[in-house]
Amino acid sequence: MSYVSRCWEILERSKTGPIMDENDFLPKRFTPALKKLIREYDLKYDPATPCPSDEAMADRLFQAAVDLVVRVGYYNTDTHRIIQITPEEIREALYTAPRQYWVGGGRDARLFEHRMVEDRRPPFCILSPDITVDEKYHQSMCLAYLKEPLLDGLCGPILEETFGHLIESGGPTEISGCTQHIYNQKLAARLVGRPEVFMVAVGTAEHDSGQIAVSNEQWGVRKTDARLVGALTEFKTADTLLNRSLHYAQYGCHTGHLTGPIYGGWCLGSEGTAVTIAAYSLLGLVVHGATFNQHFPFHLNYGSNTTRELLWSIAMAGQALSRNTGLLYTSNGFANAGPMTRMLFLETAVHAMVSTVTGWHLWEMASTRNKYRNRATPLEARLGAEVGHAVARRGLTREQVNELASRLLAEYESMAADAPIGSEYHECYNPAKAVPTTEHLDLYKRVRDELAGLGLVFPY
């Protein structure tokens, strides 16, 4: 069944499924089911191995994810009903899901395909600052990211202002901001000579209306591009989100399912977070018809995923999905530290190596807990992509990555709670030319050399 035909079934279920009070859904349905599954499938976090290689556990974890989707369902907060999903539907969707897609157009087209654990094919690298920027730096930052040699796709920075007006959620300024966003991004792509490069756009859209407004083959988000539809943490959706996936499917572009399961929240510890990530990939496929899933699990207190309890979840979920499905999923790094700090480079490197070796594609890199305007640069994303390529090309094993990651974690993990916030884009990049300052570039090179010293062999 195609996604759009399945989607009508799903919309129907969100009107006819079992009714439940939203306040009860997580404490009474989601968390108890998850807790039970962690026990039933004997899943156990081990802090000594941030990059585990227990394949039997990865397969059990996958089964737990299937069961979680089947037992819990997806809650629609508008209808207060649960969209129930059967194991047969999951199996059918998994069987019929393509293992690869061509994305981007013309000469800039790229193959985005399923990866295996310890795959020698490099990860598909979507680079993104994941934050908002001043209007005056938006265009420059798009250019700076698009100049990155290992970029396969761009998700641009988010606007807070449009023509000097503060963007207000849901109002005309949001629509205008979305138009400006995609124009800036497409112009930047043309300027750097990659006019049809794959994009995930536009992050400025907070509502379905904003997304729909920029679907345009001539000047807007094209069919060869992708856009995101979020999940409400955890396992909840709403009509405004279902509107998006339906529109994306009918328009004909790619859909990415954006999910951020929270360690310490409703999905409990590392085991629960891992199961929830894998389950979200299944929900993205079945409920939203996602081409790929974009996961950013994060630590409730830090707002990051570069400490061992989160790395373990990422590594286990990656292996579970890689070994048991043909799906595509990107691992979105969230760091504690800010730009132009050694810590941010190290965090990015560790996030990228653990993700790459366990079957993920990369989406790098949200810095400074994804919280501060202008605080992200392409250099940390570059290092992440280079580390991903290095790990894949050299065929590093999970054991080798585990050892490397453990050594690097010792360098920064204790600073997670009070990491340095670093610099803003214009303090470490020349915005006019969209190039890094010498100081920033030097620091990047030093850390790259440091990693090479530990045995990581970069492809160039």
Added chain:
Amino acid sequence: MSLEMLGKLVADGEADEARALAARLIAEGQGPLAMIESLTGTMAQVGDLFARLEIFLPEIMLAGEALTAVVQELGPALEKAGGRKSRGRVVLGVVKGDLHEIGKNIVKLILETSGFEVKDLGYNVDSLAFVKEAEAYGADFIGASSLMTTTMPRQKEIIEILKDKGLRDKFRVVIGGAPTSRMWAEQIGADLWCPDAKSAPDLLAGLLK
């Protein structure tokens, strides 16, 4: 010994057992105020464990529910002894246009487990609804969360509506959310900004002194 046991049951989120033990203790002549005082200490410890993520959100929530069960059980006895003092009534929600509800949910939990009464308005809440609900609930505080710069103007709008309706002095307006700041609170005339959930109970209580 038994008070200790009661504390443990509450901390473990065993609502039914905690309620049963509370009933037994009352029957045995234990004073309800002493029980509440001891459980307040328990909840503070539970709150600390959660702040360090030694326990997780669902666990502190269960502890909160167990506490509520005990308080209900003690109802009549507490009433006689002068009642359990609420630290204040709060209507809490995420402003219009904003679907980010995680922070708000944590604030709700922390306020409830530290003795506030909270009415949760959910997310994507219209500014006027905050005001109407606050009046209906007899609230001391209006708590408004915003996670996006594009929805921060709604926090200001709530205050403007209060002013226009001549209600500004009736409620303390408290704001929070990652992009907000003390400066923003001052700029829009809010009474308080909280950087996180754990600082909220004391800061709110401070406003009522």
